[in-house]
Amino acid sequence: MARLSKENKAARPARAPTRRVARATDRPAPRRRTNDAPYHHGDLHEALLKAAERVLERDGLAGLTLRAVAREAGVSHAAPTHHFGDLTGLLSELAAIGFRQFGQAMAAADASAATPPEKGVASAKAYVAYAQAHPGMYGLMFRSERLDHSRPSLHEASEASFAGLTRGVGASRHEQISKEQLTLDQAAAIASAWSLVHGFTMLMLDGRLKTILDRAPEGTSVETLLTAMLRLNARRQPPLG
Amino acid sequence: MARLSKENKAARPARAPTRRVARATDRPAPRRRTNDAPYHHGDLHEALLKAAERVLERDGLAGLTLRAVAREAGVSHAAPTHHFGDLTGLLSELAAIGFRQFGQAMAAADASAATPPEKGVASAKAYVAYAQAHPGMYGLMFRSERLDHSRPSLHEASEASFAGLTRGVGASRHEQISKEQLTLDQAAAIASAWSLVHGFTMLMLDGRLKTILDRAPEGTSVETLLTAMLRLNARRQPPLG
DNA sequence: ACTGATATCTTTACGATGTAAAGATCATAA
DNA sequence: TTATGATCTTTACATCGTAAAGATATCAGT
Numbered sequence: 001m002a003r004l005s006k007e008n009k010a011a012r013p014a015r016a017p018t019r020r021v022a023r024a025t026d027r028p029a030p031r032r033r034t035n036d037a038p039y040h041h042g043d044l045h046e047a048l049l050k051a052a053e054r055v056l057e058r059d060g061l062a063g064l065t066l067r068a069v070a071r072e073a074g075v076s077h078a079a080p081t082h083h084f085g086d087l088t089g090l091l092s093e094l095a096a097i098g099f100r101q102f103g104q105a106m107a108a109a110d111a112s113a114a115t116p117p118e119k120g121v122a123s124a125k126a127y128v129a130y131a132q133a134h135p136g137m138y139g140l141m142f143r144s145e146r147l148d149h150s151r152p153s154l155h156e157a158s159e160a161s162f163a164g165l166t167r168g169v170g171a172s173r174h175e176q177i178s179k180e181q182l183t184l185d186q187a188a189a190i191a192s193a194w195s196l197v198h199g200f201t202m203l204m205l206d207g208r209l210k211t212i213l214d215r216a217p218e219g220t221s222v223e224t225l226l227t228a229m230l231r232l233n234a235r236r237q238p239p240l241g
Numbered sequence: 242m243a244r245l246s247k248e249n250k251a252a253r254p255a256r257a258p259t260r261r262v263a264r265a266t267d268r269p270a271p272r273r274r275t276n277d278a279p280y281h282h283g284d285l286h287e288a289l290l291k292a293a294e295r296v297l298e299r300d301g302l303a304g305l306t307l308r309a310v311a312r313e314a315g316v317s318h319a320a321p322t323h324h325f326g327d328l329t330g331l332l333s334e335l336a337a338i339g340f341r342q343f344g345q346a347m348a349a350a351d352a353s354a355a356t357p358p359e360k361g362v363a364s365a366k367a368y369v370a371y372a373q374a375h376p377g378m379y380g381l382m383f384r385s386e387r388l389d390h391s392r393p394s395l396h397e398a399s400e401a402s403f404a405g406l407t408r409g410v411g412a413s414r415h416e417q418i419s420k421e422q423l424t425l426d427q428a429a430a431i432a433s434a435w436s437l438v439h440g441f442t443m444l445m446l447d448g449r450l451k452t453i454l455d456r457a458p459e460g461t462s463v464e465t466l467l468t469a470m471l472r473l474n475a476r477r478q479p480p481l482g
Numbered sequence: 483a484c485t486g487a488t489a490t491c492t493t494t495a496c497g498a499t500g501t502a503a504a505g506a507t508c509a510t511a512a
Numbered sequence: 513t514t515a516t517g518a519t520c521t522t523t524a525c526a527t528c529g530t531a532a533a534g535a536t537a538t539c540a541g542t
Contacts, residue, residue, distance in 0.1 A: 044490080044491085061386070062386060065527090065528065065529085066528080066529065066530090067527080067528065067529080075491070075492085076491065076492045076493075077492090077528095077529090078491080078492070078493080078494095078529095078530080078531090079490080079491055079492075081529090081530070081531085082489085082490065082491075083490090086529075086530070087528095087529065087530090142443070142447065142449075143384060145302070145303060149448070159452070162452055179456075180456065181456060181458075182453070182456045182457050182458075183458065184457060184458055184461060184465070184466075184469050185469065185473070187453050187454075187456065187457040187458075187461065187466060187469070188466060188469035188470040188472070188473045189473060190453055191441065191444075191450065191453055191466055191470050192437065192470045192473055192474060194440065194444065194453075195436070195437050195438075195439075195440035195441040195444060195470070196433065196436050196437050196440060197436075197440070198436075198440040198443065198444060199435065199436035199437060199438070199439040199440020199441070199442075199443065200432065200436040200440070201440075202383070202439065202440065202443055203432075203435065203436060203439060206383065207390070208383075209432065211400070211403055212423070212428050212431055212432055212435075213428075215420075215421065215422060215423045215428065216423050216425060216428040217422075217423075217424065217425055217428075220425060220428065224425070225425075225428060225429060225432055228425050228426065228428070228429035229429040229432050229433045229436070231429070232426070232429045232430060232433055233433060285519080285520085306498090306499065306500085307499080307500065307501090308498085308499065308500080316520070316521085317520065317521045317522075318499095318500090318521090319500095319501080319502090319520080319521070319522080319523095320519080320520055320521075322500090322501070322502085323518085323519065323520075324519095327500075327501070328499095328500065328501090
């Protein structure tokens, strides 16, 4: 947990030795002037989130620290505090962004297929594909122990992506699923679909599937295995739940 | 990540001010004298693992630090280094213990039922129950990013518990599953069973199932949901895979 | 336009962590 | 008995999150 080249001093421009001189010049001019947006220098709030996403993709979940994000954004290590409170705040906002991306990917997959059975398979594949393309983000969303799900933005984004799941399961069961109340069977179907894809994804990201793939027929990839698994489940009843 | 009462100074006897005086007296006498076992003062190796398990159960995965374990064992914070190399080493050895406990629980569940269908259900319930009873340990085994699966003890224990899974899946498919080579269908069945229970377990431990349970009929518990889910999957084909 | 209030950002500081390195101690073997 | 080497402790350092105080720039009110 400490092997990343001495605080990355090189990343910052090494402010001139005479501190506090002509600072307003090298700062990017304020961009927006609306009322609700943060004022002062541009909007650091957005800049920090963008920086955090870069750090997450580059260094993984372990490298996603408050100070690393501050360095990436070119501000002092304590700057994020004022915008997000603490690490939990920053991670939660970033995870909310992830859930929105994720929800869009799932919606696109759903729209790409015509009938319920294919919709389910397409959604499941898109689910795994998202995690494969953004392992750090998926880990943040589902593995991190420092998320505050009571934060409005995170709660809302997470609920929205969950709503997509229930809609998909409802479609493949050919029934309307109420947003408020579920039958035990519906709840079980949702839990089943979610558990299956989430479990597969986690095992994949943790490298646990290698144990299976190594023993499978020559050339079996994660995608092959997933397809076979979905086919196996589809043979019985609505796919993906 | 820093709110645990100032290094727990009270936990240690506060060595007398005159250092290095009469130390041999307050040390427990050496216990074992065999050749292979660590000599010197008793076996700290075992003591540290026991301490680590206590810390894990008491303070969770986040509280399981090298220094906390050393404090719990009553030794200096650097003592574990010599026995486990680094944090990864200690965590990996502890995870190996977890996998062995876990494997035993699964085996017991398998033995408790008579025919394949019930064996599968019993094993799945035991799987979730183990994680529920030892959330810290399950998190260490499947969520920690600091495990070295190439360590012999961990690799062996983890493979053994995986072998139990393949055996169970083989039994419910009424076929012998080779340890070396799997058909794609067999691999898919194993992945399906594992993904389902692992995914359910992770969602449960992360509190994500609440989203479902809140909308399920009054009084639906995790166990109820799990049972319904297994029943749903059993209705189709061999249960649990 | 000027000035005070306030939000934003930086500095400094502290306790925690993992890990390396050097010093102390003690059982074993020669 | 003594030297060797494994075991354990001390000390040190870079990193982390977070709190608090100082600096700075924007905005509001006159």
